[in-house]
Amino acid sequence: MIYLDANATTPLLPEVLDVMLPWLREGFHNPNASYRGAKAARLAIEEARGQVAALIGAEPDEIVFTGGGTESTNAALKWLARLVGRKSGKVITSAIEHSAVLKPVDTFEEVGYAVTRAGVDAGGRLKLDEFEAGCEAAKEGGGFASLMWVNNETGVIQPIEEACAIAKENGLAFHTDAIQAVGKIAVDVREVPVDFLSLSAHKFHGPKGVGALYIRSGCRFEPLLRGGGQEKDRRSGTENTAGIVGLGKAAELAATRLAAGENPRALRGAFEAKIVETVQGVTVNGDLLHRLPGTSHLSFTGCEAAGLLILLDDLGIACSAGSACMTGKQKPSHVQKAMGFTDAKAKSSLRFGFSCLNTMDEALAAATAVAKAVEKLRRVQGGSTGPVVVYSP
Ligand SMILES: Cc1ncc(COP(=O)(O)O)c(C=O)c1O
Incomplete structure (x- = not known):
């Protein structure tokens, strides 16, 4: 995991x-x-x-x-x-x-x-x-x-x-x-x-x-x-x-x-870069100049976060939808609402949190798993729900 x-x-x-x-x-x-x-x-x-x-x-x-x-x-x-x-x-x-x-x-x-x-x-x-x-x-x-x-x-x-x-x-x-x-x-x-x-x-x-x-x-x-x-x-x-x-x-x-400047910024960077490169219809949310080094909040057009979470869990990735407290609930969080997310965008958002214990291999493997999960969900949901995914496993 x-x-x-x-x-x-x-x-x-x-x-x-x-x-x-x-x-x-x-x-x-x-x-x-x-x-x-x-x-x-x-x-x-x-x-x-x-x-x-x-x-x-x-x-x-x-x-x-x-x-x-x-x-x-x-x-x-x-x-x-x-x-x-x-x-x-x-x-x-x-x-x-x-x-x-x-x-x-x-x-x-x-x-x-x-x-x-x-x-x-x-x-x-x-x-x-x-x-x-x-x-x-x-x-x-x-x-x-x-x-x-x-x-x-x-x-x-x-x-x-x-x-x-x-x-x-x-x-x-x-x-x-x-x-x-x-x-x-x-x-x-x-x-x-x-x-x-x-x-x-x-x-x-x-x-x-x-x-x-x-x-x-x-x-x-x-x-x-x-x-x-x-x-x-x-x-x-x-x-x-x-x-x-x-x-x-x-x-x-x-x-x-x-003091040593150790943080997971490079892992988060590699993770996001690989996802943006391989998945269509992805948005990196939050003020990019003022983010924690380890947090990545992403929306995937046409993909319900609830479905992605199940697929990612099967693929061995533990992450969450919105805040920890909102997991399992289907309504947009108060944070997403305050940021002006549409309901659809809010429901298609995942949060990834890296720490100093993660490795670059994990970051890249997780990005591959995310691309796979998004592709699968979009395929299952049908063509009308979102853009085509260019990544193929
Ligand atoms: C911003 C923020 N405030 C408060 C809490 C609650 O902290 P604790 O879990 O230690 O009670 C959390 C934990 O999720 C948090 O993220």
């Missing part, structure tokens, strides 16, 4: 598993206890905090470990909503957020917050003027802004620096869902002065169910989860030592890759 769904999740790196295992065996102690095994766990957690902080240019004390990306976004957004209050509170976000942001924002709207969901252009990049208008309207009465750093479906990198500056000019707190960005491209909170940032280990070869919330030093914060007061009372619950240690190691390895 050639795994090309790195935006959904990434495989654990062996080095990450190796550092986790001792904390699931002999290092099982509750890190809050007094004996030496517990102290060792506490130290390991602090080392991981430093590793995660280093990856995003933060101070260790600004990192709070959570149970994953969704918890991080919910903790930040629910706190900010409480802080600004619903009477005159305004929320400015985008139309293409992940449901981990969209759903909490929907609930804020239901209870009285005024919400601006700024649109995107055809390439899937935020319309800054709409975002700015929302922020300006929130200047009086207060509010907060939340924008994803990178979109999970298209891999399009958002104008985060500009959006953060606009929010700040209007006196608004700013959260970013950087779950698809951290570990894949440079993210530095010294350069983009966000107040809150969410990240998730499993998107960069760490374990699932563990993430972090960055909280800029000096920002007020009250926790989503209350209880035993762990994480300096910012996130209660006995720490997931193995998961946190795995997140730390994954962060350290990602920082090394980023």
Whole structure:
């Protein structure tokens, strides 16, 4: 199986598993206890905090470990909503957020917050003027802004620096869902002065169910989860030592890759070039100048993604239609709608996600498989559904 769904999740790196295992065996102690095994766990957690902080240019004390990306976004957004209050509170976000942001924002709207969901252009990049208008309207009465750093479906990198500056000019707190960005491209909170940032280990070869919330030093914060007061009372619950240690190691390895300029851009490039060369009626979607190095979002005229997914699965390729959350559902995603896709185009789109574990042989074999699947589907569907495929296996 050639795994090309790195935006959904990434495989654990062996080095990450190796550092986790001792904390699931002999290092099982509750890190809050007094004996030496517990102290060792506490130290390991602090080392991981430093590793995660280093990856995003933060101070260790600004990192709070959570149970994953969704918890991080919910903790930040629910706190900010409480802080600004619903009477005159305004929320400015985008139309293409992940449901981990969209759903909490929907609930804020239901209870009285005024919400601006700024649109995107055809390439899937935020319309800054709409975002700015929302922020300006929130200047009086207060509010907060939340924008994803990178979109999970298209891999399009958002104008985060500009959006953060606009929010700040209007006196608004700013959260970013950087779950698809951290570990894949440079993210530095010294350069983009966000107040809150969410990240998730499993998107960069760490374990699932563990993430972090960055909280800029000096920002007020009250926790989503209350209880035993762990994480300096910012996130209660006995720490997931193995998961946190795995997140730390994954962060350290990602920082090394980023510093060395290692990324899957060449694989994605070869994959797309071969497909464009061999398949007719294919569109490469998303702003080509602002894409994650490993994401390829393609539409195949006249081919239903659902059918392509089955054929590709048979051919040993794991990829997805639209976002991971939309897989299996036949309606266009909110991201595709916001980008102005027709229903037909939306239904004929696939997302491929390369990671540092893929090889050039895999990229080329996957392109061959895609061409084969498209050709087969068009043949089965009949000539009226799309252009002729020039590739022959
Ligand atoms: C942009 C974005 N935000 C949030 C999430 C949720 O993160 P997690 O799976 O760690 O809860 C994801 C994961 O698919 C994502 O891609």
